[in-house]
Amino acid sequence: MPMAPPPDFSSLSVADIARLSETDQLPPVERWNPTHCGDSEMRIARDGTWYHQDSPITRTAMVRAFSRILRREPDGAHVLVTPVEKLDIAVEDAAFVAVELKAEGEGRGSTLAFRLNTGDVVTASADHPLRFVERDDGPRPYLLVRGGLEALVARPLYYELAERALAGDDTPPGVWSAGAFFPLQPR
Known part of the structure; x- marks a missing residue:
């Protein structure tokens, strides 16, 4: 099932935004603990651009999908996690x-x-x-x-x-x- 595009921010009130953020259903990445599988060969640059093998990921829907399975580990490392795999992702500043x-x-x-x-x-x-x-x-x-x-x-x-x-x-x-x-x- 394709992910719905995000709403137009400029048309939302602050109350609308609060409701959206409260009802957003993210995957339960905090409950997934698969064995570490390696490196995703991905990184998030300081400006927020996502890269795979040093090529920018230009499809907004792909970046949004990956961002929803992003997790920060207790040691500060970032990983992409699913129920069956966990892959490192480099983050230059913030996710x-x-x-x-x-x-x-x-x-x-x-x-x-x-x-x-x-x-x-x-x-x-x-x-x-x-x-x-x-x-x-x-x-x-x-x-x-x-x-x-x-x-x-x-x-x-x-x-x-x-x-x-x-x-x-x-x-x-x-x-x-x-x-x-x-x-x-x-x-």
Whole structure:
């Protein structure tokens, strides 16, 4: 059965996005524990591009399908897992990239929803926190997606978050979403 394409993010309200993310039926990868079978010869580049044997995977549906069987192991490694096999996949930074932001409300009443490069949607919350890491090339914001898998928040979205944080009166500056506060200060 083919997977349905993701909905048009721009046409959704934040409430629609929250409902979609709650009802998304992902495979139970956390319950699958097959014997390790080797390397998938795949990698996810820092910009979110998926590669197989150094060739980009250009079919969006393929990337989306693979992303749904992606798991992060307790040692931090990433694998593609099915009930019968487990294959390593190299991840240069984060498994996903948050490429679009929709914000509703102000201050403590804000809700921030993100669309990922895979078409998935995630609302920042206590269960899906934002964190900020300082690197030599500047701050990098990350959003917890599921099971230790994170999305690097694209630079333009980081600027939107910083603008929201600086417009508020919180000390330290930060953003609110779904009742949770996320300071912009790196941890």
